[in-house]
Amino acid sequence: MRAIVYERYGGPEVLELRDVPIPSPGRGQVLIEVVATSINLSDWEGLHGSPGYARIGGLFRPARQILGSDVAGRVVSLGEGVTRFAVGDEVFGDNLALMGGFAEYVVAPESALAPKPSALTFAEASTIPQAGAIASQAVALAEPGSRMLVNGAGGGSGSFMVQLAKSKGVHVTAVDNAGKLDFLRSLGADEVIDYRRVDFTRTGPYDLIVDLVAHRSVFAYRRALAARGRCVIVGGTSRTVLRMVTVGPLLGMLTGAHLGLLIVREGPAAFTPVAEQCVGGGVTVHIDRVFGLDEVPEALAWHGEGRALGKVVVAVGEV
C-alpha cells in the first residue's frame, strides 16, 4: 500500500511516500481502507517531536512511522474478537494510540471507532473525532450566560468549540491571528482578538479560559480570570503544561480560581454527540482545503504554518 512514512523528527521534508506492507489487525482491531484523514496539531507535533510530550514512547526516533490519527473509511477485515463491526461498515474515529492514517489502509482498535453517519461525507466525518472531543469537553465547563475565551480558536478544535459554546448561550471571545478573525465572527464569536496585537491576558475578566496553544505563565492566566474562574490548557509548550499542573493548583488554592490541564477523554462516547450535532445542522464542519495522499507534506505545512481556517483533510479515496 502507499503510505507517507517518516523515520526521524523534522519538518515536512522528512516525510516520504513509500510502498509498505498492509498491516494486519490484531485482537480487537479492524483493518480499514482509509477514505479520508484529517490533520490535527498533534500530527504536526508528532512530526517535529516538539513539544517534548510528542516524544512519549519515541525519545530519539518516532515510535510510529506513519502519522494521521483521525480516520474515516471502510472496514475490510476483522481481527479476532471484534464484535461491533462487520466487513463493509463505514466507520470513523481517532486512532491516536496507533496512528497510521496517512496510508491506504490502517489498523485501529474497534473501541476507537463509531459507525459513520450516512449524512456526513468521509471528509466531514474525519474532521470530528479528535477536535470534536476536545471541543465538547471544554465547552462542558462553561455555563450558559458566562464569558469564555478560546485561545487558538481558528483551528480544528477551536472552530467546533466556538460553535458549541454559542449554541449553549455562552459569550465567546475568540483569539487567533488577524487572518482568521472574520472566520471566527462567522462562527458566532461575540468578540475577536488578534493575538499578534493584543495580549488577551490583559483583557477580561473571563469565567472560563481554554488555551489550545498555551505558552503564558499561570499568573497571566489568573489575571484574566473572574473570581472563581477556571482556566484549562489543552496543548502548548512543555514548560507551560508543567507549570500549569504544578503551580496552577497552588495558585488556584490561594486565589479561589481553578487552573489546570484538560485531559481529554477519547473515543466514540466523546465525539459522536458532536457528529450528531453536525448531522442535525447545529454545528457546521469547516474544511479549509483537501489534499491528496501524496500531498501530505504540503497539507501538514499548510496546517502547521497556521494558514488553515478550521480543518484540513487528506483524501486517500473518493471523499
Ligand SMILES: NC(=O)c1ccc[n+]([C@@H]2O[C@H](COP(=O)([O-])OP(=O)(O)OC[C@H]3O[C@@H](n4cnc5c(N)ncnc54)[C@H](OP(=O)(O)O)[C@@H]3O)[C@@H](O)[C@H]2O)c1
Ligand atoms: N489535553 C489532551 O488530552 C489533548 C488531546 C489531544 C490533543 N491535544 C492538543 O490539543 C491541541 C489541539 O489543537 P488543534 O488541533 O485545534 O490545533 P490547530 O487546528 O492547529 O489550531 C490551533 C490554532 O491556534 C493558532 N495559534 C498558534 N499560535 C497561537 C498563539 N500564540 N496564540 C493564539 N493562537 C495561536 C493557530 O493559528 P496560527 O498558527 O496561524 O496563529 C491555529 O489557528 C493541540 O495542542 C494538541 O496537542 C490535547
